[in-house]
Amino acid sequence: MKKALVLLAAMAMAVTTFAVEVGKPAPDFTGTDINGKTVKLSDYQGKIVIIESYNSDCPFCHNHYATGAMQELQRDLAAKGVVWLVVDSVNTKNFSYRTPEQARKELVDQKITATAWIDDHSGAVGHLYDMKTTPHMFVIAADGTLAYDGAIDNRPSPSGDPRTAKNYVRAAVDELLAGKPVEISQTKPYGCAVHYAD
Amino acid sequence: MRRIGILICFCLAALTARAAHTHVQLLLSANPARPGDTIWAGVDMKMDAGWHTYWKNSGAAGLPTRIEWQLPPGVTAGEIQWPLPEKLPPAEVTTYGYENEVMLLVPLTLATNLNPGPLDLKANVSWLECEQQCVPGSTNVETTLNIGGETKTSADAATIESWKNKVPMPLPVGNSWSVSAWWENLASGDTRSLIIECFPVATLERMIIDKADFFPGASDNFEIQAATENLLGKTSGFRLRKLVKKFSGDWPKEISGVVVMESGGKQTGFEVKLPVSDQAPAVAPATVTSTTPTVSAPVLPAQSLWRMLLYAFIGGLILNLMPCVLPVIALKILGFVSEAGSSPRRIRALGLIYALGVLVSFLVLASVVISIKAAGHHAGWGMQFGSPIFIVCLTTLVTLVALNLFGVFEVTLGGRALDAAGGLASRHGMAGAFFNGVLATTLATPCTAPFLAPALGFAFAQDAGTIILIFSFVGLGLASPYILLSWNPAWLKFLPKPGAWMEKFKIAMGFPMLATVVWLFNVASSSYGKNVLWLGIFLVVAAFAAWIFGEFFQRGRSHKTAAAIVTLFLLVGGYAFALEKELDWRTAMPQTDTTGSLKESPDGIDWQRWSPEAVTQARADGKPVLVDFTADWCLTCQVNKKTSIEISSVRKKLKDLNAIALIGDYTHFPDAITAELNRYARAGVPLVLVYPKTPDTQPVVLPEVLTPNIVLNALDQAAQ
Numbered sequence: 065m066k067k068a069l070v071l072l073a074a075m076a077m078a079v080t081t082f083a084v085e086v087g088k089p090a091p092d093f094t095g096t097d098i099n100g101k102t103v104k105l106s107d108y109q110g111k112i113v114i115i116e117s118y119n120s121d122c123p124f125c126h127n128h129y130a131t132g133a134m135q136e137l138q139r140d141l142a143a144k145g146v147v148w149l150v151v152d153s154v155n156t157k158n159f160s161y162r163t164p165e166q167a168r169k170e171l172v173d174q175k176i177t178a179t180a181w182i183d184d185h186s187g188a189v190g191h192l193y194d195m196k197t198t199p200h201m202f203v204i205a206a207d208g209t210l211a212y213d214g215a216i217d218n219r220p221s222p223s224g225d226p227r228t229a230k231n232y233v234r235a236a237v238d239e240l241l242a243g244k245p246v247e248i249s250q251t252k253p254y255g256c257a258v259h260y261a262d
Numbered sequence: 263m264r265r266i267g268i269l270i271c272f273c274l275a276a277l278t279a280r281a282a283h284t285h286v287q288l289l290l291s292a293n294p295a296r297p298g299d300t301i302w303a304g305v306d307m308k309m310d311a312g313w314h315t316y317w318k319n320s321g322a323a324g325l326p327t328r329i330e331w332q333l334p335p336g337v338t339a340g341e342i343q344w345p346l347p348e349k350l351p352p353a354e355v356t357t358y359g360y361e362n363e364v365m366l367l368v369p370l371t372l373a374t375n376l377n378p379g380p381l382d383l384k385a386n387v388s389w390l391e392c393e394q395q396c397v398p399g400s401t402n403v404e405t406t407l408n409i410g411g412e413t414k415t416s417a418d419a420a421t422i423e424s425w426k427n428k429v430p431m432p433l434p435v436g437n438s439w440s441v442s443a444w445w446e447n448l449a450s451g452d453t454r455s456l457i458i459e460c461f462p463v464a465t466l467e468r469m470i471i472d473k474a475d476f477f478p479g480a481s482d483n484f485e486i487q488a489a490t491e492n493l494l495g496k497t498s499g500f501r502l503r504k505l506v507k508k509f510s511g512d513w514p515k516e517i518s519g520v521v522v523m524e525s526g527g528k529q530t531g532f533e534v535k536l537p538v539s540d541q542a543p544a545v546a547p548a549t550v551t552s553t554t555p556t557v558s559a560p561v562l563p564a565q566s567l568w569r570m571l572l573y574a575f576i577g578g579l580i581l582n583l584m585p586c587v588l589p590v591i592a593l594k595i596l597g598f599v600s601e602a603g604s605s606p607r608r609i610r611a612l613g614l615i616y617a618l619g620v621l622v623s624f625l626v627l628a629s630v631v632i633s634i635k636a637a638g639h640h641a642g643w644g645m646q647f648g649s650p651i652f653i654v655c656l657t658t659l660v661t662l663v664a665l666n667l668f669g670v671f672e673v674t675l676g677g678r679a680l681d682a683a684g685g686l687a688s689r690h691g692m693a694g695a696f697f698n699g700v701l702a703t704t705l706a707t708p709c710t711a712p713f714l715a716p717a718l719g720f721a722f723a724q725d726a727g728t729i730i731l732i733f734s735f736v737g738l739g740l741a742s743p744y745i746l747l748s749w750n751p752a753w754l755k756f757l758p759k760p761g762a763w764m765e766k767f768k769i770a771m772g773f774p775m776l777a778t779v780v781w782l783f784n785v786a787s788s789s790y791g792k793n794v795l796w797l798g799i800f801l802v803v804a805a806f807a808a809w810i811f812g813e814f815f816q817r818g819r820s821h822k823t824a825a826a827i828v829t830l831f832l833l834v835g836g837y838a839f840a841l842e843k844e845l846d847w848r849t850a851m852p853q854t855d856t857t858g859s860l861k862e863s864p865d866g867i868d869w870q871r872w873s874p875e876a877v878t879q880a881r882a883d884g885k886p887v888l889v890d891f892t893a894d895w896c897l898t899c900q901v902n903k904k905t906s907i908e909i910s911s912v913r914k915k916l917k918d919l920n921a922i923a924l925i926g927d928y929t930h931f932p933d934a935i936t937a938e939l940n941r942y943a944r945a946g947v948p949l950v951l952v953y954p955k956t957p958d959t960q961p962v963v964l965p966e967v968l969t970p971n972i973v974l975n976a977l978d979q980a981a982q
Contacts, residue, residue: 257355
């Protein structure tokens with residue numbers, strides 16, 4: 065019975081919350097980062113914003129960081145004035161949950177270049193953006209519309225060098241900056257399921 | 263600090279590719295094996311409690327397991343055969359995978375030129391295992407296969423076999439399930455709802471589907487989401503609503519995946535590849551004439567109910583003209599004539615009583631249908647004619663009605679002997695009128711008429727209330743001409759005045775009844791074969807008894823007791839000897855099917871027996887197909903056949919078009935045909951279908967009453 069209800073709820077959500085749709089305004093949200101600071105998407109209006117659904121215990125994310133490919137992307141985009149928001153929606157009971165203290169340390173250890181790491185253990189932002197996996201990536205254009213939603217690249221693998229793949233996020237940002245339409249604006253995200261709170 | 267430690271451990275685990283939670287083994291179905299054989303390799307994965315690995319489409323997250331073979335020359339690995347997976351939570355990120363254990367099966371083909379001796383078979387298996395977190399795993403497995411002069415099943419063969427049984431099979435050709443998919447609506451943004459419908463075509467045993475689902479294959483351009491809504495309740499089929507999210511390109515024109523159904527705790531999966539149409543297919547496909555409306559049973563808007571009620575009424579009205587009811591019409595005519603002089607009130611009352619007889623019979627039929635449906639069986643119009651017991655009783659009854667019309671005996675009601683001018687059915691007492699209504703309904707049931715067929719087809723798929731409603735309206739339609747006539751006795755003036763001619767007319771009307779007996783006798787012969795002779799002998803004995811009873815008991819002056827005893831003796835003796843001993847009437851076996859051509863005459867149509875497989879085969883050969891669902895007791899069918907099917911022009915057309923003619927015999931009510939009738943929203947025969955020669959197009963449903971032109975035109979269209 066409970067399962068059925070959850071399924072119905074998921075169904076209802078699937079129908080009603082297509083708030084996240086490429087070409088439409090990206091829904092605004094307010095979150096708290098690991099330093100206790102309030103982060104609001106609308107604060108970054110006028111800038112390209114990347115949202116990364118994050119869990120470094122997930123082998124897919126892990127591989128992007130272990131190979132340094134993700135940090136490289138973050139640095140490159142930061143240099144172009146792009147905002148990068150890490151969203152960690154892992155629930156507090158999960159093995160992969162990071163307390164703000166652990167997260168601050170991981171941010172440094174992993175050499176993550178991000179505007180903010182949002183502690184989303186309630187799953188509010190994750191659900192709002194219908195984040196399925198880690199990593200699930202979103203690119204929001206300077207005008208606030210969602211320009212890309214999906215996988216980080218075309219190489220769903222927990223090992224090997226991600227630099228050999230076509231990185232959809234990098235491509236989307238380059239196209240936005242060049243004033244061109246985003247050619248690949250939607251893909252199926254791959255990775256581990258986001259460990260949402262029940 | 264602890265986190266970092268774990269992270270390091272995890273990295274080490276990943277680097278050494280040592281699976282912490284999944285144990286992998288390589289098994290073979292045969293060892294040794296002969297060159298040229300194909301054997302099965304089973305990659306057995308045992309997961310720790312709580313951990314799972316993934317199916318070929320991992321779903322919203324996860325990663326399918328991969329096998330990379332390192333095989334010696336001459337050994338070729340086929341594709342992985344994946345056992346049916348489970349849907350794994352959480353609902354918002356549903357994945358498809360396996361818990362506890364799975365065996366991935368791979369066919370290994372051995373070249374014919376392999377030399378005898380041991381061969382090392384190696385594979386690298388890599389997977390993602392998840393619980394609270396995910397860990398990639400990878401391991402090398404190997405085993406030795408001995409090539410020898412014979413193939414011997416190994417100790418693991420049974421285990422491999424049991425996993426093979428869990429691999430979804432493709433729907434067999436001439437399958438017993440009809441699966442289709444269509445978009446429910448136009449796209450709104452990136453999501454669109456998809457309907458997948460599955461109905462049994464010819465399952466011999468009706469299977470109630472408790473649960474159904476569709477596990478999609480993986481696709482880069484779109485995702486069929488995991489959530490499933492079953493739009494039908496627990497019934498023999500299902501209709502699923504799935505949401506499809508499009509990532510790029512056009513909306514898919516075809517989807518593939520596994521249809522999963524659970525019935526009685528048993529789960530079955532079928533591999534399917536479905537074209538997706540832009541709109542729902544009509545359940546009743548295109549018709550040549552408009553007598554069959556499109557019925558999207560069983561979910562129907564209320565306005566269609568009204569249309570169906572109208573059809574039911576018109577159908578009942580037309581039923582009066584169908585060959586099965588004609589003998590009763592004769593009786594009705596006689597009834598009106600004999601009552602022409604009576605008071606209008608009496609005529610009205612009789613009209614109403616007749617209608618009541620019809621209605622009550624229809625309500626009885628409706629309740630029988632409802633209870634049969636409640637018991638989980640197929641119900642169909644005229645199904646009682648599939649029962650030999652019913653046929654024997656009805657044959658006897660109609661014989662007695664004929665004898666009664668001939669004046670051989672009278673029927674006494676309430677202990678008062680009625681005068682010699684009337685019998686039970688022709689006598690227009692209240693009871694007679696009621697009996698007439700019952701008889702009309704009973705004889706009407708083996709017929710369907712225009713309008714009636716769609717209404718009944720609709721009714722049989724509905725709830726009890728709707729069944730009762732529709733059946734009542736058919737009854738009202740059947741009775742309405744008599745109610746109208748009895749309400750306007752002025753119209754009866756056109757009928758001749760009552761007189762001595764009536765006695766002659768009554769006797770004349772006995773002959774249509776005899777004709778009915780012959781027809782019923784013929785139906786009975788399909789159940790009893792040559793033994794039907796004993797039914798004939800019983801009828802003669804019963805007729806003799808009726809004469810003794812009428813002549814010496816009812817009209818005689820003395821020895822009445824003796825006459826009664828002789829009557830009783832004849833009936834009991836005739837029953838015991840002819841029906842019980844010789845005919846064994848209650849355990850009649852339907853005649854076994856003959857195979858091959860069912861030609862009725864040397865130059866007749868080359869009928870083949872109908873089966874879904876036969877249809878599929880003929881269509882695969884690119885031939886048009888004519889299907890005649892018929893029954894011995896279906897008079898409309900017999901009339902159609904004589905006037906419009908088994909005629910020289912149609913024979914020639916079938917030959918010219920190189921068409922296949924299939925006959926489906928519904929006499930004994932086989933479930934396969936009931937299911938097929940239901941598919942076309944019909945509850946009974948006749949049903950004549952013409953399949954175009956182009957595969958995948960819907961057949962044309964011919965109307966209930968045929969003319970040669972309807973058949974010829976339909977065949978011409980089918981050949982185009």
